[in-house]
Amino acid sequence: MQSIFSRLTVIITTSPTPSSPSTDLISSVIESFRLHCPELVATRVIVVFDTFDRIAAQNRLKSGSASPEVAENYSAYKDNVKSLVLREYVNDSNDGHHLQQATATAEFGSPYDEKNSVELAITHTGDKHVTFIEPIARLGFGLAIRSALRVVETPYVWVQQHDWALVANIPLQPLLEVMDTSSTTGNTPKPIRYISFPSIRMHRYAVSDCVNSYPALRSLTATLKEDFSSSSQPNVKVPLTPLFFWFDKPHLASTEHYLSRVFPTRLAMRRGEFIEDKIGQRARGQMKDGEWGKWATWLYYPDDGKELCLRHLMGRTWKGGEGGLVGRYQKET
Known part of the structure; x- marks a missing residue:
């Protein structure tokens, strides 16, 4: 604790x-x-x-x-x-x-x-x-x-x-450890700076139309989707799939990444705006153009996307x- x-x-x-x-x-x-x-x-x-x-x-x-x-x-x-x-x-x-x-x-x-x-x-x-x-x-x-x-x-x-x-159990300690040890180097870099959690609209996200309709996103999913492991709880798997959006709904994120990526200047957000409305679409567009790594957004993906974790x-x-x-x-x- x-x-x-x-x-x-x-x-x-x-x-x-x-x-x-x-x-x-x-x-x-x-x-x-x-x-x-x-x-x-x-x-x-x-x-x-x-x-x-x-x-x-x-x-x-x-x-x-x-x-x-x-x-x-x-x-x-x-x-x-x-x-x-x-x-x-x-x-x-x-x-x-x-x-x-x-x-x-x-x-x-x-x-x-x-x-x-x-x-x-x-x-x-x-x-x-x-x-x-x-x-x-x-x-x-x-x-x-x-x-x-x-x-x-x-x-x-x-x-x-x-x-x-x-509405489902969240392995918080393993998630934090996976974020701690995520890599930005190597042949297949897998930076993890943001993790969202599945609600009803995210059911089977990795094979949904918003992924499969775009070859670049489909390829990234095939390459990066993984069951990660943590050192403190090696028997607990942390299933993650790349997420091609920045949602406002509950999420875990790096504080430094949040400030530098979403709020780099005072011009980034006007009064009354929502992050997903202002930043989410911009981030998705950049990800389609091959810049997913600068956002490093993931979706927690238990039971291959069939288990939901959030209810509105x-x-x-x-x-x-x-x-x-x-x-x-x-x-x-």
């Missing part, structure tokens, strides 16, 4: 939802961690509370519009999530727990426009086991992740949106009352 704590930080992004001020969504995510990858509740954690741009008659949460009810409940929601995370990660609540305070800035776009920045309030426990980031204006997923990455002190991050739950809880529409992760899983299946 100490090894995981020193090597990995979990980044959770959250924002206004119809279920606020309930913490059902994030509770379901943490429940799924405990069931399928308990190391993820033994790490450092950073929670980014994104906000809304405007109050409108109806929720258009992806574009920054929140209904009066959702807007009114958001402050209480943030307090409830802070108490939940402190309780789960340090066995404490924020009542009477001293959190240290700091400030930062999320800048974007042209440096000549003074409006192109958002101030951030940062609070954290003394040992930085738990950190909360609260912008004064909406960031969007991309800038939310970059803001968290800038305070990360570990070589790897697990990026987690608030409405994706694990639909945070923009879920109003709670579904009996948590288990109840929702049973309803959808």
Whole structure:
């Protein structure tokens, strides 16, 4: 556990939802961690509370519009999530727990426009086991992740949106070891800098049309797809196949690679943008042209792509009352 704590930080992004001020969504995510990858509740954690741009008659949460009810409940929601995370990660609540305070800035776009920045309030426990980031204006997923990455002190991050739950066991220690030892040299270099996990749309990804329709991607898959091994758990195989996209859904990644590849300058991401919308398509285009190695993106691939690891809880529409992760899983299946 100490090894995981020193090597990995979990980044959770959250924002206004119809279920606020309930913490059902994030509770379901943490429940799924405990069931399928308990190391993820033994790490450092950073929670980014994104906000809304405007109050409108109806929720258009992806574009920054929140209904009066959702807007009114958001402050209480943030307090409830802070108490939940402190309780789960340090066995404490924020009542009477001293959190240290700091400030930062999320800048974007042209440096000549003074409006192109958002101030951030940062609070954290003394040992930085738990950190909360609260912008004064909406960031969007991309800038939310970059803001968290800038305070990360570990070589790897697990990026987690608030409405994706694990539904299969994840061998986290072997995955990290495989990333540690992955090679960028040799006759067949296999750098591993990013690992995503299969959801329903990724079923049998390696033989799907989005791979087989392109000779270059089909050839890379045939060459690189492998069951990797780790030194600490040699009996645990780590099946990976090349992934030809950068998804926002839960993933494991190198902190340095994330910052240098996705956020090389302040022009890389505008306020309100999602990484997969802005970077994903660009990355896929470069991979088709033979530049997969610069992205080094992989998909965890148990049972040759037939086992799914993630389930989407639909945070923009879920109003709670579904009996948590288990109840929702049973309803959808």
